[in-house]
Amino acid sequence: MSIPGQMPVVGMVGGGQLARMTQQAAIGLGVTLRVLARSPQESAARVCADVRIGEHTSLEDLRAFAKGCDVVTWDHEHVPSEHIRALEAEGVACLPGSAALLHAQDKFVMRERLSAAGAPCPPYAKVPADAPLAALEEFAERAGWPLVVKATRGGYDGKGLWIVKDLGPESVELIGRLVDQGVDLMVEQHVPFRRELAALVARSPYGQGAAYPVVETVQRDGICHEVIAPAPDLDDDLAAEAQRLALDIAERLGVVGLLAVEMFEVDGGVVVNELAMRPHNSGHWTIEGARTSQFEQHLRAVLNLPLGSTEPTARYTVMANLLGGDDPDIYPRYIHVMAHDPAVKVHFYGKEVRPGRKIGHVTALGDDLDEVRERARHAADYLRWGPETKERS
Amino acid sequence: MSIPGQMPVVGMVGGGQLARMTQQAAIGLGVTLRVLARSPQESAARVCADVRIGEHTSLEDLRAFAKGCDVVTWDHEHVPSEHIRALEAEGVACLPGSAALLHAQDKFVMRERLSAAGAPCPPYAKVPADAPLAALEEFAERAGWPLVVKATRGGYDGKGLWIVKDLGPESVELIGRLVDQGVDLMVEQHVPFRRELAALVARSPYGQGAAYPVVETVQRDGICHEVIAPAPDLDDDLAAEAQRLALDIAERLGVVGLLAVEMFEVDGGVVVNELAMRPHNSGHWTIEGARTSQFEQHLRAVLNLPLGSTEPTARYTVMANLLGGDDPDIYPRYIHVMAHDPAVKVHFYGKEVRPGRKIGHVTALGDDLDEVRERARHAADYLRWGPETKERS
CATH class of the missing domain: 3.40.50.20 (Rossmann fold)
Incomplete structure (x- = not known):
């Protein structure tokens, strides 16, 4: 400059x-x-x-x-x-700076900070390495089974989260292995949620904030499978509350750039699940579905440029993640998908196709939610499985 | 593959x-x-x-x-x-191949081919290097003054087109200079047009065609200044005729990829002005304004992938070209423009700012054409001139 x-x-x-x-x-x-x-x-x-x-x-x-x-x-x-x-x-x-980013890096630090600030969080506790089982037992007496055991940072073997149903031999073996590997653990209540939501906001160094419509994220096998923007039938007040909560967290933590707040929708409100301070899978829909994509917004925010409009471009936008299937030769299936639906947008990440690997995503938009979901799903499923789509998915 | x-x-x-x-x-x-x-x-x-x-x-x-x-x-x-x-x-x-591309490279070849095929063209003639003035005189007797003199290929000193009002000393000097430089010349009638239009289509090797809405292009000082999509108040039949004409030319010439047909709207129809076989300035609006951008469409066409939807995303999209102003330090003005209108999209081409140089473009969209035009214009003018915008533009 x-x-x-x-x-x-x-x-x-x-x-x-x-x-x-x-x-x-x-x-x-x-x-x-x-x-x-x-x-x-x-x-x-x-x-x-x-x-x-x-x-x-x-x-x-x-x-x-x-x-x-x-x-x-x-x-x-x-x-x-x-x-x-x-x-x-x-x-x-x-940007975001180390002090803010820590809350997206260390789940225990995040819980401590957000709870102190009065943000809705599930019950949680540290799991000490010297007496992990006793800690879990004690926590379960308060919060009930099952429990969610998390690595506070990083994870182990590609995973950072384990659902623990009881303290049977399988769980004892798992916890023992994690502790032996030096993984710092915490435990949280397994929140009885209706569905998962995400609130994506941006904040600039000047303190300007911008909030995208709150979306529903649909997980399958622990992987984000589908994002629906906006979250269908979400109560207006709750949507506004979720956006305010995300903007408030961004300001309290001094986030500059994007902040994605993954939430659980529960009876009477929302509970914070995880934070990310970067463009986020729950915001890929914004490339076609919002006036300003999350990627442009992140750049504008970290450069202290005025933020862009988050206005949606369609009534509904659905993003489906694209996972690799058994057959890596995806190009013929790509041709099929383009011919089948000239308005669906496939985004490839330039990654080699491997079974189960996230290799891209698909976006569809329109007025009829069922139709839009079906279009995005068909494209993602067909790219993964080809003509066997119906049997596999 | x-x-x-x-x-x-x-x-x-x-x-x-x-x-x-x-x-x-x-x-x-x-x-x-x-x-x-x-x-x-x-x-x-x-x-x-x-x-x-x-x-x-x-x-x-x-x-x-x-x-x-x-x-x-x-x-x-x-x-x-x-x-x-x-x-x-x-x-x-x-792709496009040499045989098709020739019609975008040589204006005389294009006229001969399109006229033979019955496409609406203005009267035209070759200007022989050994008797250029006599040829112009004779042509003017048929078509009237002024004339449009064109270099059939390339041009001279960055220009490829000259409006010649008469055969006074200035014109004689110009023609003499062009002939001396070995520029191959042709002459065309100065078409008394109402406005300029452009029809952008794509064609794949399989012969699949796709047409974008016909746009109005507004020139200023011989440079495309503004593009309005769709062309306001264009008769539906004429719009369809212009699209059909462009698709027909693409097929006849065997174009693969994009074809932009620049046209004049005249009493009772359209007349072909120029052809381009690539993404074209008149199609930049499609990045935000159409489901599939012209750039994606060109790639799909040359790869023989099924073409994407050309459906517009808004009632009106206006693109204004961004020219360099006297002050190359554009960044502070960029901040102003973003703050002024969070929904306007500025595209920079990564070029050094020089007065009059095309360094980017600006896109706005919405329901109210006057408002959308004003937004695009303000952004482009402000980026060029800054606070002096009102006095300069």
């Missing part, structure tokens, strides 16, 4: 699909997106001109990456807090 | 803003866009991962570029026909 007429450089740490889709927005805005990827084959590295190869766990790599960036932001939560603090101490503009 | 699950590579010759915006579409489709640019500073080269530096006038550079591309297509019309024919002879899939 120091050179007249030159546009800023935003550095995004991580080369996944969120950075990839952010590049589409950056091209339009005229902003340069620099990506720190672990290899040139990563999703975003395949589509950006300014790619640096390095490890997000290496302070040296982060330092070299940040040089020349006007702002550094994150494609994921796995950058060590101490590295972000070190960059901040050296004058790098990290 | 031979490797299971791998997506095709589209090579685009030319590194301008059309290739740049095509990259946004390619990222979503999961298609790799490879760009042949003259320097890493070109508009598209700044945002693509797969950039080859070379000259579009060098057959060797084109050959090396085409290797590994599933299809080669064009960001502009300046690739020599003989080079495209040579690539085709070597088995490279060039």
Whole structure:
């Protein structure tokens, strides 16, 4: 920005699909997106001109990456807090900053902070490594079974959350294994929810806020399967309450950029589940379904540009995640899906197809929710399974 | 496409803003866009991962570029026909092919072909280099003054078209200079048009066609200033006729990809002005204003993928071109424009700001045409002139 007429450089740490889709927005805005990827084959590295190869766990790599960036932001939560603090101490503009981001990195810190602030959270407790079973037993007496055991940071073997039904031998073995591996654990009530919602907001350093319509997220096998925008038949007051809650959390935590608040809808209100401070799977629908995509909004927020309109472009937008099927040769199925529905939008992440891997998403929009859901579902299912769709899904 | 699950590579010759915006579409489709640019500073080269530096006038550079591309297509019309024919002879899939593209490269060839096919064209004639003034005189006797003198290919000093009012000393000097420079000239009637329209269509190798709503293009000082989609108050029958004409031309010429037909609206119909076989300035509005952007559509067409829906997303979409002003430090004005109108979309092309240079465009959409035009205009004018907008524009 120091050179007249030159546009800023935003550095995004991580080369996944969120950075990839952010590049589409950056091209339009005229902003340069620099990506720190672990290899040139990563999703975003395949589509950006300014790619640096390095490890997000290496302070040296982060330092070299940040040089020349006007702002550094994150494609994921796995950058060590101490590295972000070190960059901040050296004058790098990290947004969201380490203090805010910690609440998306450490679930126990998040619970402590939000509970203290009066945000609706489920009962929770630390699970000490020296007496985990006793702690769970005691917690279950208060909250009832089943319990949700979570790794406070990261996870183990790709998982960060386990539903524990009782303290039978299987659970005892699981908890023992997690503790042996040094995974820090916490426990939460298994909230008896009606459905899952997500409230996506943006906040700029000036404190300007913008809220997207609250969406319903449909999980299957622990993976976000479908997002419906707006959440159908959601009470107007509750929708406004969820948006206010997300904006309030963003302000209290000093978030700059996007904040996605995953929530449970329960009798009489909502309960906070998880936080993410970046573009989020629950916001992919905004590419076609909102005047400003979440990716553009995140860039605007971290650059302290005025935020864009979050107005929806259609009555309903449905996003279905696209998982890899058994047959990696997806192109013939792609042709079928395009021919079947000229208005459905398929987004591929440039990833090799592997069974169960999230390789893209599909968006449909229109006035009739059932029809829109069916269109998005058909496209995602067909891309995964082909003509066997009906038998498999 | 031979490797299971791998997506095709589209090579685009030319590194301008059309290739740049095509990259946004390619990222979503999961298609790799490879760009042949003259320097890493070109508009598209700044945002693509797969950039080859070379000259579009060098057959060797084109050959090396085409290797590994599933299809080669064009960001502009300046690739020599003989080079495209040579690539085709070597088995490279060039789309649109040399035979079709010639009609977008040579205005005289286009007139001969379209007139023979019965498409509405203005009276025209060749201007022989050995007796140019006599030819103009004779043509004016039939068609009246003023005349439109055109370079059949390329142009001279950045211009390809001159309005000649008479054969006074100024005109004599101009024609003499053009002939001396070896510019091949033709002459056309100065069509007494009501307004200018453009019909954008796509055609796939299978022969599938898709037509966008016909738009009005507003020129100022010979530069496209504003595009209104759809063309306001255009007679339904005339709109359908213009779409049919464009689809018919695409089929007759064997165009694969996009075809933009610039037209004059005259009493009783339309007259063809120019052809372009690539994404076109008159179609930039489709990024926000149509279900499928022209850039996505071009990729789908040249890859022989089923074409996408051309349905508009709003009642009116207005695109205003953004020209550089005297002050290259555009960023503060960008902030103002975003704050002023959170729903307007600014697209920057990554070009240095120079007075009068096309550096981006602005899109607004909505139900009230006057309001939408005013919003697009304000944004483009303010970005160019800043607070002096009112005095300058």
